[in-house]
Amino acid sequence: MLQQSLLLTDLYELSMLEAYAAHGMAETAVFELFVRKLPATRGFLMAAGLEQATQFLESMRFTPDELAWLRTSGMFSPVFLDGLADFRFTGDVDAMPEGTVFFAGEPVLRVTAPLPQAQLAESRLINLMHFQTIVASKAARMVLAAPGKQLVDFGLRRAHGAEAGLLAARASYLAGFAGTATLLANRDFGIPAVGTMAHAFVQAHDDEATAFERFARVRPQALTLLIDTYDTERGAAIVARLAPRLAADGITIGAVRLDSGDLGAHARAVRGILDAAGLPAIRIFASGGLDEQQLLTLCRNGAPIDGFGIGTSLTTISDAPALDCAYKLQEYAGRPRRKRSEGKATWPGRKQVYRRYTQDGRIAGDTIALIDEPVDGEPLLRPAMRNGRRVDGLPTLAEARTHAAAALAQLPEALRRLEPGVVPVAISHAIRQLTTAMDRAMAPDDGP
């Protein structure tokens, strides 16, 4: 259960709502969420978080307790707060389905709703979409870097709080991870839970062999033994001696885990020890400060590692922990709107993104166009909510995961290899015309 309180917002959202209410400004507003610029280390992004964002919008309301607190806070007028008791989101949302690959400048989500509703959604909507999108985008790079390997999210402990840990498990699974160590993500999202043992377990015993055997006899399913507490190769030798004794009792050691040192070198040595002991079926699982660059190197060098536990670099998105994203008003009361702040100007109007493909099914390029403009290509924004309710048939997490895999397969080869590469994104003729017309028409009496 995610945080539901509408007080999880910026104070200014409610300040603006009070001013909108005082002046009866409740006509239809169109806001779009987009990323101004990709981080230097990203050639593409992957949309994620729509499930939680639409759940948030559908359930937006103030509880009596929250309204009572707002009254005692003295920050708002009683008449305005009275009106909030009936606050609901009644608008429409169009968005790229989760797992869709996208690029800079493209709206990934469009809210069309009475101004106060679309405004109040801003802070939490960005918060929910931004985080899962950065995690899915990072996880997708790891999936591309380590094809065929089992990738598991180990990152709860260093994720930024509870919700980050939980949603990182979801977003990485969506992007192609095999599972997560976070138990709550198994309960809440059905994501396979994967677990090994900690060094403390080994340390709490007087010797490693006893620790391994005790653990194996109590937890024989999907058994993975952590072998680097004292010396990795010695740990592997202990496993080799233990395996036949366990096998005699029907217990199979599934894998060993390495968590320190030169993982490629240790994996080769450990593979040799296990193979020499007639244990080729024991898999090698590695963890410890891994990111997609290390995955690339290990996999290209043929390190005999079958799976990876990825923690901090995934759940904190350590090389790019934030996107330059924004949720901006593009139309109000039937008129296009434009922000012209230096370096942050926006393209006005309600927009759609159209994608074209090469003959072999790869992404050739996108066009950002006005919604009613005839443009070739596949429209990427699809209905997600109508009149405040989620539309029927929104993709399940499993479907989104399938969609994500297909999207990664459609990337240009350079981007799939995590090399520099740019997918061209065009701004349509009609958007440029509209912008020029608006700049010319800037109300003269608005000047100094």
Next chain:
Amino acid sequence: MLQQSLLLTDLYELSMLEAYAAHGMAETAVFELFVRKLPATRGFLMAAGLEQATQFLESMRFTPDELAWLRTSGMFSPVFLDGLADFRFTGDVDAMPEGTVFFAGEPVLRVTAPLPQAQLAESRLINLMHFQTIVASKAARMVLAAPGKQLVDFGLRRAHGAEAGLLAARASYLAGFAGTATLLANRDFGIPAVGTMAHAFVQAHDDEATAFERFARVRPQALTLLIDTYDTERGAAIVARLAPRLAADGITIGAVRLDSGDLGAHARAVRGILDAAGLPAIRIFASGGLDEQQLLTLCRNGAPIDGFGIGTSLTTISDAPALDCAYKLQEYAGRPRRKRSEGKATWPGRKQVYRRYTQDGRIAGDTIALIDEPVDGEPLLRPAMRNGRRVDGLPTLAEARTHAAAALAQLPEALRRLEPGVVPVAISHAIRQLTTAMDRAMAPDDGP
């Protein structure tokens, strides 16, 4: 209300608990939380999160629903799950008070409890302590970079989820920020809430002057107008024309906010426009992608900016979004324990940190020692929990904030200027002796 579920943990914690239970391993364990190495861009860290960590420990229990779900999951034996119904944390915690400055290798928190309790706490305890500590450490740098300026947390939207947004407000306030835009942090922690307006508010009106006046008349308290939607200096001129008309009705414009372009240059121009209009009391508030380096530059160059809104760089800790921290078993059943993994070896035993000061009250250096070792200096770890309950008189947030300010004043001058600098941290003689003795005594039958 933070996430309370004990299912917010790594699967392996429960796996280990099942093995501990099967073998009756419930003697006293001592775990310590520490940071192995400071990020390259940090000369010190600031401890934070103890309030939430001890609340978590005090309320650790499985709900009937959670136990029911664990039963249906099939991952654990029924007899083990039956035992979890009575699970409570009954141990002791000693920790550095929130706001304490600390360095690499130093235990900031020590848990002394029956092994299963100390073990199960691991994932969430790290999650809670790590995040607030990285935020407080980042915020402290900003406080040092901009002395006397009003710093406000604007970072909810790009924080990694709800809890990160909320706790970042707390940790930055603790470190010296003046307030936050996050309304829920005002309700839950009493942190002053600060708010301005968004570009959307200006854009939704047909002209900027109308937008400003409408907002001012509805929200006259602590009034801040955002003036960069179209052109910053033009916005300032509109404010200058509007101010007398509002003043006639008793409304004071408190500040203008700049959010784009060269903030120093715009601030000078805007200051000139406002002063020329006889409005020297209108303050200038700036935001937009700021971090401590930009604060340093703006402040050193004398930019006429009175306050700053800090978002992404604070709440995502963009230059160092994670610490290499660990929670490791140092003693079990009365015997010291040591992990020897490559690059991750730990010092064994229950430890305390002693701090020495120079004659003018600055930190001279720390010594990490065994708990019963006679060492000069101020002991930094203090009782926080006894027998599973928080001790009386734990610092309030306000007290922790005062403590943090004092701690920053005690930093060596180079660290206060955010320049490279190292506070010496010594490992005591007794710890080194113990380590050597343990390495010699490595059980021979534990070898290959």
